[in-house]
Amino acid sequence: MQTLPQTLTIAIVEDDVDLAEELVFYLQYQGMVVSFFENGQQLDAWLLDNHCDVLILDLNLPHEDGLSIAKRLSTRDDLRIIMLTARAMPADRIAGFDCGADVYLHKPVNFTELVAVIRRLAKRLPETALQHWKLQTTNAFLISPSNDKIKLTTKENKFLQLLSAGESHYLTRVELETNLWGTSDIHTAHRLELLVSRLRHKLKATNTDVIQTYWRAGYGLTIYLK
Template identity: 40%
Template structure:
């Protein structure tokens, strides 16, 4: 996790290539690294092999929808998630936040606003690093707990 937005790695999961390009460009122009996945399958492969500081997730994806993906990611990781969708009703925003999203942006959107929200979430996520950075792996009876990764080995 980046302590600030410089060089932060952002995963954009968006099935509309134009929106994906627009977001990636705005993110890259602001000193961050953007990777675009067009669906949940590509996203899963990227998450297996890479660590990302933040995920922007479209709700209406082909195959597995963004809400179920968000719920699944949240059960495994604390990576900040911004849901991006055309669904702008209050109930849609509430459901998105309740399944684990940290923020919710409706289409059409301002790329500058999305970048500002990314920076804000990265800043808030880095506050916890002060406390967790001092946590070391704990070892006992042949087991090892990594509190930062939430893993038992």
């Protein structure tokens, strides 16, 4: 059975800012890393340096419509495309599938259904599309998919172990501080922020933001770590 990464990376192209912000908030709450763009040009610029597992695409967009964007990107085997549009006529659905959409949903969409569709599509991604990293806990090395080796401190090593072993998509600050230092207070909160900042600096050369911050909640991973 296909294994899902701890966190899926989602890109949304939608010119209705209110709807896009609702989607971003809900999908982030589900533990996904989400980026939002108002047109295909913004998406293309982002894709130069970033990976996307699932693309949620409106049809009526400025500059370049969703059908054209889907047709360009459908040749990528590491990307799944969801059309999300108000156009619900059979001819529109057929055009969407002909241009490479994996799923065609029309607005208003049920967010719970959308999450189920995203997770089902993610299971069809090739193994090479998943960002497999390795954590060597014994000698404290994090190894990237391109075989970069990042030396970790004892606390950094344990921090990543905690995140990768968590049943949820993130651990709270209190959980992390208690596991790392045996207590949670203003001092350990500061130490945790320093640890995350230092670790992100070490990982900067890999061009991957491995750690996701959940505002006022905690931290999670954006990668598949084994």
